[in-house]
Amino acid sequence: AQSVTQLGSHVSVSEGALVLLRCNYSSSVPPYLFWYVQYPNQGLQLLLKYTSAATLVKGINGFEAEFKKSETSFHLTKPSAHMSDAAEYFCAVSAHPSGNTGKLIFGQGTTLQVKP
Amino acid sequence: GAVVSQHPSWVICKSGTSVKIECRSLDFQATTMFWYRQFPKQSLMLMATSNEGSKATYEQGVEKDKFLINHASLTLSTLTVTSAHPEDSSFYICSARPKAGGAYEQYFGPGTRLTVT
Numbered sequence: 163a164q165s166v167t168q169l170g171s172h173v174s175v176s177e178g179a180l181v182l183l184r185c186n187y188s189s190s191v192p193p194y195l196f197w198y199v200q201y202p203n204q205g206l207q208l209l210l211k212y213t214s215a216a217t218l219v220k221g222i223n224g225f226e227a228e229f230k231k232s233e234t235s236f237h238l239t240k241p242s243a244h245m246s247d248a249a250e251y252f253c254a255v256s257a258h259p260s261g262n263t264g265k266l267i268f269g270q271g272t273t274l275q276v277k278p
Numbered sequence: 279g280a281v282v283s284q285h286p287s288w289v290i291c292k293s294g295t296s297v298k299i300e301c302r303s304l305d306f307q308a309t310t311m312f313w314y315r316q317f318p319k320q321s322l323m324l325m326a327t328s329n330e331g332s333k334a335t336y337e338q339g340v341e342k343d344k345f346l347i348n349h350a351s352l353t354l355s356t357l358t359v360t361s362a363h364p365e366d367s368s369f370y371i372c373s374a375r376p377k378a379g380g381a382y383e384q385y386f387g388p389g390t391r392l393t394v395t
Binding site: 181183194196203204205206207213230252256259263264265266267270271273 | 282284310312319321322323324327366367372373375380382383386387388389391392
């Protein structure tokens with residue numbers, strides 16, 4: 163069964179510093195992987211997704227993530243944090259990529275705090 | 279484009295009453311809509327998948343008689359929490375999968391905060 167683990171429920175960085183949010187997955191089949199951002203009392207917005215094409219995926223707002231099969235990881239990075247990046251970030255894995263159901267399994271979430 | 283709305287954005291109801299939450303895709307047709315539940319500071323838990331014109335598929339452990347889902351059209355799905363109790367208080371989020379989109383393309387609504395007193 164597919165699962166995803168986000169290491170660190172809370173990450174704090176200074177404005178301008180590197181952002182690194184960790185995500186490890188478990189999947190019995192080649193996965194599709196996603197990063198979403200959630201601002202307070204709002205729904206989720208897709209940052210980027212990996213669907214078996216290029217392993218380095220670039221997303222919106224300067225974020226990118228690299229799929230590493232050997233490490234079963236899909237960590238999210240941004241070279242320079244901005245105050246507006248403060249939010250909750252969720253990593254997700256496709257539940258049944260071969261079944262094409264569209265169902266996603268979400269990680270526990272990581273709260274990113276950006277200090278001025 | 280690809281906007282999903284939810285109504286109401288927040289609702290308070292008394293224990294024992296029912297409440298309906300609407301999820302609408304405003305500028306696209308959605309063959310599939312997903313309903314999630316999110317507890318404070320926790321992740322999203324998929325409750326059910328609804329396909330237009332057919333019965334919803336509920337995840338294990340979700341009471342289908344308590345959480346009634348109706349996907350009446352390609353732009354509207356509703357979640358009705360019947361005989362609500364305080365433990366049903368949560369943030370409910372829907373997402374919609376476009377008819378012409380990829381399998382994992384889905385857009386999320388802003389969520390509905392339900393408080394049962």
